Amino acid sequence: MSAQHSPAPRPAAQGAPYDALLLLSFGGPEGPDDVVPFLENVTRGRGIPRERLKEVGRHYYLFDGVSPINAQNRELLAAIRKDFAEHGVELPVYWGNRNWAPYLTDTLREMVADGHRRILTLTTSAYASYSGCRQYRENLADALAALEAEGLPLPRVDKLRHYFNHPGFVRPMVDATLAALAELPAEVRDGAHLAFTTHSIPTAAADTSGPVEAHTEDGRGGAYVAQHLDVARLIADAVREETGAERPWRLVYQSRSGAPHIPWLEPDICDHLEELHGAGVPGAVMVPIGFVSDHMEVRYDLDTEAAAKAAELGLPVARAATVGADPRFAAAVRELVLERAATERLAAGDADAAPGAGETGPTAPRRCALGSLGPSHDVCPVGCCPARTPRPAAAGADSPYA
Numbered sequence: 001m002s003a004q005h006s007p008a009p010r011p012a013a014q015g016a017p018y019d020a021l022l023l024l025s026f027g028g029p030e031g032p033d034d035v036v037p038f039l040e041n042v043t044r045g046r047g048i049p050r051e052r053l054k055e056v057g058r059h060y061y062l063f064d065g066v067s068p069i070n071a072q073n074r075e076l077l078a079a080i081r082k083d084f085a086e087h088g089v090e091l092p093v094y095w096g097n098r099n100w101a102p103y104l105t106d107t108l109r110e111m112v113a114d115g116h117r118r119i120l121t122l123t124t125s126a127y128a129s130y131s132g133c134r135q136y137r138e139n140l141a142d143a144l145a146a147l148e149a150e151g152l153p154l155p156r157v158d159k160l161r162h163y164f165n166h167p168g169f170v171r172p173m174v175d176a177t178l179a180a181l182a183e184l185p186a187e188v189r190d191g192a193h194l195a196f197t198t199h200s201i202p203t204a205a206a207d208t209s210g211p212v213e214a215h216t217e218d219g220r221g222g223a224y225v226a227q228h229l230d231v232a233r234l235i236a237d238a239v240r241e242e243t244g245a246e247r248p249w250r251l252v253y254q255s256r257s258g259a260p261h262i263p264w265l266e267p268d269i270c271d272h273l274e275e276l277h278g279a280g281v282p283g284a285v286m287v288p289i290g291f292v293s294d295h296m297e298v299r300y301d302l303d304t305e306a307a308a309k310a311a312e313l314g315l316p317v318a319r320a321a322t323v324g325a326d327p328r329f330a331a332a333v334r335e336l337v338l339e340r341a342a343t344e345r346l347a348a349g350d351a352d353a354a355p356g357a358g359e360t361g362p363t364a365p366r367r368c369a370l371g372s373l374g375p376s377h378d379v380c381p382v383g384c385c386p387a388r389t390p391r392p393a394a395a396g397a398d399s400p401y402a
């Protein structure tokens, strides 16, 4: 990589003031030799029991040490670039990860070397939680600190709002749920229940997810659970309208780790399948609404483990596809980027801030959101999704960086 710094490129008009988009994700191993170092990166200082790590390592070795997540991100990158090109959005799109190459710090260094100073970030987590939001913001702060230590110019880094309730995220999941229902034997289809699944997190982390005013006590789950419930309800309603059949649904959890005495969100998908079977329910569709793409949690915890549980019970199940690189999701990313860009221009007093600005002056951009919660905040407020041990986090109201 060249160490020379070219002058900052003129921001592409449509995305101005932003000059680049950063896809920020988790990262995953790409072969057997990567598995242990990857898990060391993931769990650095997080107190995950050794037994659990061995277990998780085993999941990866079953797939030759290859997580599907990097390939999925490459596809998403391609889909976003294609959509941007088709709509004249000239922002270059970069990719960096928290736990594996391409590492976030390397990507950010490259972006700065390419002259970018105003960066907008899309994370591959749609919901509020420490793991899905603030931890990525901490990673951004760490990367900025590394650049600062190297004496490099620091870009300003913002993060897109949570997109769980954006139609470009929800509608592909509705179609995927309908497609999964169609995979079930015809005689169980109408009576099948919908099991919406997401990553379990400690109830303490769930209760403090989202802005302070969304925090809860007693394990009700804060913004994390409220956002997932809203998405589940939206999909269940759309599926009912489409099929004419009312199907009971429930939000359940998967991929629990941590020490057994610490409460995490429940019930687990496998226990839930057992309960459905015990109650005489004829079949179920698992809809992994908590995951943007089919990564290891989906391929192992659902397609391998939960599927085996269902087979053992004799319960017909199907699993709905994740959003992945669906063109509607790529279009949603474009809409979110242009929305935020317009909001930033408006805040900066730019006269033609929003599309549709005319003689009446600048108008606020349309903020698309389905469901009952409305569009999420653009900037995470102070106290949002707190860490157990406070650390600097960028791209939020409490960022030590501009």
Ligand SMILES: CC1=C(CCC(=O)O)c2cc3nc(cc4[nH]c(cc5[nH]c(cc1n2)c(C)c5CCC(=O)O)c(CCC(=O)O)c4C)C(CCC(=O)O)=C3C
Residues within 6 Å of the ligand: 026, 027, 028, 029, 039, 042, 043, 046, 048, 052, 053, 056, 067, 068, 069, 124, 125, 126, 129, 131, 132, 199, 200, 201, 202, 255, 256, 257, 258, 290, 294, 295, 296, 297
């Ligand atoms: C909310 C959430 C998301 C969704 C939001 C997002 O997408 O960010 C997510 C994503 C992911 N989690 C992933 C992998 C892992 N997560 C772990 C551990 C943990 N996840 C947690 C939460 C979440 N995790 C938590 C509270 C822990 C425990 C302690 C800790 O906070 O570390 C561990 C350690 C072993 C274990 O405990 O299982 C691994 C290996 C992968 C990659 C998969 C692949 O390779 O395809 C992805 C996309």
Ligand SMILES: [Fe+2]
Residues within 6 Å of the ligand: 199
């Ligand atoms: Fe995780």
